[in-house]
Amino acid sequence: MKSLRQLTAVLTVGLALALVAEVASAATVIHVDLWDKGADMEMPTNLKYATPGLDMSKATMGIKLDSASAPAGVVTFKVTNSSKDTIHEMIVMYLADPSKPLPYVDSEERVDEDKAGDKGEVSELDPGASGSLTVPLQPGKYLLICNVPGHYAAGMWTEFEVTK
Numbered sequence: 001m002k003s004l005r006q007l008t009a010v011l012t013v014g015l016a017l018a019l020v021a022e023v024a025s026a027a028t029v030i031h032v033d034l035w036d037k038g039a040d041m042e043m044p045t046n047l048k049y050a051t052p053g054l055d056m057s058k059a060t061m062g063i064k065l066d067s068a069s070a071p072a073g074v075v076t077f078k079v080t081n082s083s084k085d086t087i088h089e090m091i092v093m094y095l096a097d098p099s100k101p102l103p104y105v106d107s108e109e110r111v112d113e114d115k116a117g118d119k120g121e122v123s124e125l126d127p128g129a130s131g132s133l134t135v136p137l138q139p140g141k142y143l144l145i146c147n148v149p150g151h152y153a154a155g156m157w158t159e160f161e162v163t164k
C-alpha cells in the first residue's frame, strides 16, 4: 500500500499533467469580419486569389482578421457579418500549392469547394449575424473565402497561415 506522501506526489503529478493537457488543447480564437461597401456597389470580377497583377484596393467586399496566423492545433473562428444588406459566409480552404489559383466554376461564379480543400465553414450569415467554427488545423497556408456567387472574384478572401 502506498504511503500518503507517495499518494500526494502521484496526485500532484497527475494534476500537473492534466493542466498541461488543458493548455495544449485550448483553441486559438480568430475574430473574422465579413465586410462590404453596400449592395449597390458594382462588384469587380477579376480579384480571385493568385490572379497576376491583383489590385485588392478595388475590392468592394472582403474578409478582415484580427490575426492572420495561428499555431497548429485547434482554431476557433468567430465570424461576424457586418454587412447592412448582403449574406456572406466564411469557408476555410487548405492551399495544397499556394502558388496555384483555387479551382473555379465560371458558370456558377464560385470556387469548387469539393476540389479546393474545404476544411469547414460558417455558411450564409444574414447581415449582422454571427457564427463560429472550431476546427483542428495542420501547419500550412490557407485561404478564408466567401463563396456566395461572385463574392470570391470580387475580392472576398484573405490569406491565413498555420505555423508549427
Ligand SMILES: [Cu+2]
Binding pocket: 061, 087, 088, 089, 146, 147, 148, 151, 156
Ligand atoms: Cu460574401
